[in-house]
Amino acid sequence: MAQKDFLLDKGRYRARVARTDAELAQCHALRSAVFRGGAPDVDAFDERCLHVMVHDGQTNGLVCCFRVMRLTSGAAIGQSYAAQFYALDALEHFDGPMFEMGRFCIVPHTSDPDILRVAWGAMTRLVDEAEVKLLFGCSSFAGTRAETYLDTFALLQQRHLAPLRWRPRIKAPSVVRLGDSGPNPDPKRGMANMPPLLRTYLMMGGWVSDHAVIDADLGTLHVFTGLEIAAIPPARKRLLRAVAG
Helix, strand or coil, X not given: CCCCCCEXXXXXXXXXXXXXXXXXXXXXXXXXXXXXXXXXXXXXXXXXXXXXXXXXXXXXXXEEEEEEEEECCHHHHHHCCXXXXXXXXXXXXXXXXXXXXXXXXXXXXXXXXXXXXXXXXXXXXXXXXXXXXXXXXXXXXXXXXXXXXXHHHXXXXXXXXXXXXXXXXXXXXXXXEHHHHCCCCCHHHHHHCCCHHHHHHHHCCCEEEEEEEEECCCCEEEEEEEEXXXXXXXXXXXXXXXHHC
């Protein structure tokens, strides 16, 4: 993917694509702090991605970053980060460009919803410019104790499973089946324990795999998450494009 400059100014926050080694190093530093407790977080997928940065215009500090890999169609999905953990052969038949969004992180102890809003506005600009038809990635839960998230997993099982025609199959050696979480979740607790990024996907019509992967490397649980752009409700699209514009 070409390293095209990208800029979005909304309120106190600015989003752009990292253009220099120093800017990429800022992204790696934030990722390291969020995902690895300060240990380096760099992998072979970084070279194939755009790295989007959200800065606080008042402090010039980096408050959010994520990376985006463009795939020309489902036939290329085996090249994705998620394909390490999920059997994605069903999605090989998806017709249209895809984006894999990964390593999404916000600076710890920050709760301003405008950060997430600007990040999604930046993503909307990129999706529209590349005429992307499917956005996907791994939505992470902190820690590897599945019992912490039983209500959340049960909600996902009941309301947000991927359509059978696209549903990922098990590939990773250690997984938690969402259907094992029990039939009577507490909706309030389930939503409270849901990662904000995943909640946003679901509000737009996104769906998840029927199992969570236990990722011992990052110390997280994650579910494959997909969002078909055509399925986003029109009102939600207008809101996203209002931010992106």
